[in-house]
Amino acid sequence: MRHIISILIENEAGALSRVSGLFSARGYNIETLTVAPTEDASLSRMTIVTTGSDEVLEQITKQLNKLVDVVKVVDLSEAAHIERELMLIKVRATGKDREEMKRMADIFRGRIIDVTDSTYVVELTGSSSKLDSFISAIDTGLILETVRTGVSGIGRGDRILKV
């Protein structure tokens, strides 16, 4: 099962490697990982997308909590939540493809943020599966480059992850 884990961690040198090292040492899987400081600069927030059985997820949460720098850990996917990922995708945009690519970007509510006479860069936000759908909806031969941020997530309503 796919899970989205949110972590509040002390914003110290090496904090990221403590978490990523834990995942590799214990054989847990990381699909995506994002990290950045929060409004409180002494704290970083990390979002990790991982897969595993319930038992594995229980261990992941416990092992993360055991890290001395980790302040809080939440499995966002246990309740209502929102996930977003940002993708920048550079595509060939010439001839009839130019109009078609514009149309596709519109359908997916993407924005074209860079234009040359032969390329577009499309900015797209959404769930990971939406980004995947965009990639499969366009002609793969036209894709020149993609970059994705990995998932960021937040709980809905009153679910708040804070110190």
Next chain:
Amino acid sequence: MKMTGAEIVIRCLQEEKVEVMFGYPGGAVLHIYDELFKQEQVKHILVRHEQAAVHAADGYARSTQKVGVALVTSGPGATNAVTGIATAYMDSIPIVVLSGQVPVPAIGQDAFQEVDMVGITRPCVKHNFLVKDVRDLADTIKKAFHIAKTGRPGPVVVDIPKDVTAHTCEFVYPESVQMRSYNPVVKGHLGQIKKAAQLLAEAKRPIIYVGGGAVLSDASEPLRKLVHQLGYPVTNTLMGLGAVSGTDKHNLGMLGMHGTLEANMAMHYADVVLSVGARFDDRVIGNPANFAEEPRKIIHIDIDPSSISKRVKVDVPIVGNVPDVLEEMLKLIDGKKPDPAQTADWWQRIGEWRSKNCLGYKQDKELIMPQYVVQKLYEITKGEAIVCSDVGQHQMWAAQYYPFAEPRRWLNSGGLGTMGVGLPYAMGAQFAHPDATVAVITGEGSIQMCIQELSTAKQFRLPLKIISLNNRYLGMVRQWQEMFYGSRYSGSYMDSLPDFVKLAEAYGHVGFRVEKPEDVEPVLKKAFIDHKDDLVFIDFQTNREANVFPMVAAGKGLTELILAEDL
């Protein structure tokens, strides 16, 4: 008052009441060594290899409730310390390792004797720090000690660049530690403890399964009370030996790969298991699938939530400090003893398993049986020695044939299984208990992994007694090769062994060689009585082909135990 970083380091150690520290100097820690020289409160023990410094600090911690401290230089000093750190980590031993580092501006420049100590040790420490600013030094060292000894204990590394030890700042030692990210639980959940007490009261086939956590948390007293209150059988892991006396009639002995028949069978067929600071590891329950075949309720007390439901599913998890939880449990039981009739059948079954006498072995007229040496050692030391073992067959025989009456008298590397720990552990234990009898049970393989420490032992006049069970094989490897690899003894035979008697003498100690069974007792007596104040190395030439039984082969279940007589 303004102080240099080096002065601050020493002052912090004094504030932490560190009496003994084990170390080895080098370029990056010279300022610290200079400050050490100027004071007497913290005694520095110069070892002969940094690995031994960490093992000795670890042994010191194991034999006391205190935090062990080691000091090593950067680069190779630091990497040599890693095995010691990983060993302490696997057994949750509270130690603080101070390592030198190249000056801050040189970090990342591939400087002489530079190594990324924080990076290298990250997977085998409870926590580690690189102190880049002298103003953070006192605070960091305070945190290091706090983290090492609280919660589930473990090693903490503080990496200190050389320039930081030269810089100055005001010294204030913090009184307490506040960390929003680190607040280990102490008290167990009362509702859970109630459930556990209820299950225990109704148990028909109970077993109390005790691990190293009971020793580390000094839980012996409430644990023994609980065992006697309930009148239930108890078994312990390799790390739990001594938590309940080895001679207590409730004690079925060690369980696991080389555990007794009665302990393993009782563990397997119990209807209620109370796990006390133990973690159901692979050497204890063997194959979890096989273990899961029998229905049973498991209560698991552990300070580390991640130890619970890691390998087996637990019914009543209790996160908390073991003695605190046991005290609560005793309060709830409130003197009510379960009806002995309830467990009469169970005790009878245990009696049948016990009657197999699974630790029996055949005495030999010509050859010294290693088990016999351990038994004689037990008799001569009246079971009161601190026994430090290395890793291998001798370790298992020591665990099987030397019943420990008290905790913290059995020091060995259970988790990592590090050969070479015995001698440095004994050094650490002897510094902590200058009047105690400290024995090393080792083999000719293990002892050579830290043999250089015979020199340290001479320098500090440590009257250790080294019992080497010399079978001219790497015995445990040979046993596995005999049983599982068609007796192809690949790489397990040691030729050109040194003359250990002469070797001991070369280091300034006393050495004996024993080749006949009838000489075992007299020579042990000579060592422990006539040479009480000397380090004595006894090279016992034991039966080469003796094997450790009972045995649960790797990946097998507890019920698939092989007894000596089965072969």
